[in-house]
Amino acid sequence: MRAGNIDFIIGALRQDEDLPDLCSEALFEEDMLILLRNNHPLLRHPDPRSQLATAQWVLPRANAPARNLLDKAFVTLGLPLPQPTVETGDAAMVRGLLQGSDMLAAVSASQMRFETDNGLLSVLPVPLPDTTRRIGLTFRAGSLPSPATQALLRFIYQQVQDGAV
Structure with missing residues (x-):
């Protein structure tokens, strides 16, 4: 992005970094949640929170903002920190690992919304405190978006306004 090869990044905004050559714009905030396959044994467990430390986890890489929040x-x-069985940020890999195993993953609510809304994955009803993240756009400071980029940004803003994300 700094070299001008891409126009913007959409994702979790980093709050702890001072990057004078970049500017960001928050679109919404959301919490992280724990996802697992449908019919996972923890969905029937009387105290699923007590099982989190010993569970197999698909986690973001070490030092990633989401991992630090988790x-x-x-x-x-x-609780003791979760230990990764697999480290990845790839949504398709997370989905496949969760659907085919008893692993758990902690993700932003919108990251796997399609899967949860369509019954492909379930949310474990254990809240994760203090995991609210700002999701938004990051641009090069002073950049002028092309007409195509402006159209895409209008679409993104409309989706956020309509509550689609």
Whole structure:
């Protein structure tokens, strides 16, 4: 993006970095949640929270903002940090691993909304405290978007306004 090869990035905004050559715009905020396959044994467990530390996890890579938030949530819950069986940020890989195993994943609510809305994956009813993230756009400071980029941005803004994300 800094070289001008891409116009913007949409995703979680980093709050802890000072990047004077970039500017960001928040679109919405959301919390992380725990996803698992339908009919996973933890969905029937009387105390699923007690099983989180020993579960097999698909996690973002170490030091990724989402991983740091998840680690902080586990500390707040008084639980040992989850240990990754697999580290990936690839949504297709996360989906496949969850559907084909008893693994868990912590993701932003909108990241797998299609899967949860269509009954492909389930949400474990264990809240993750202090995992709210701002999701938005990051641009090169002072850049002038092309007409095509402006059209795409209008579409994104409309989707957010309509509550589609």
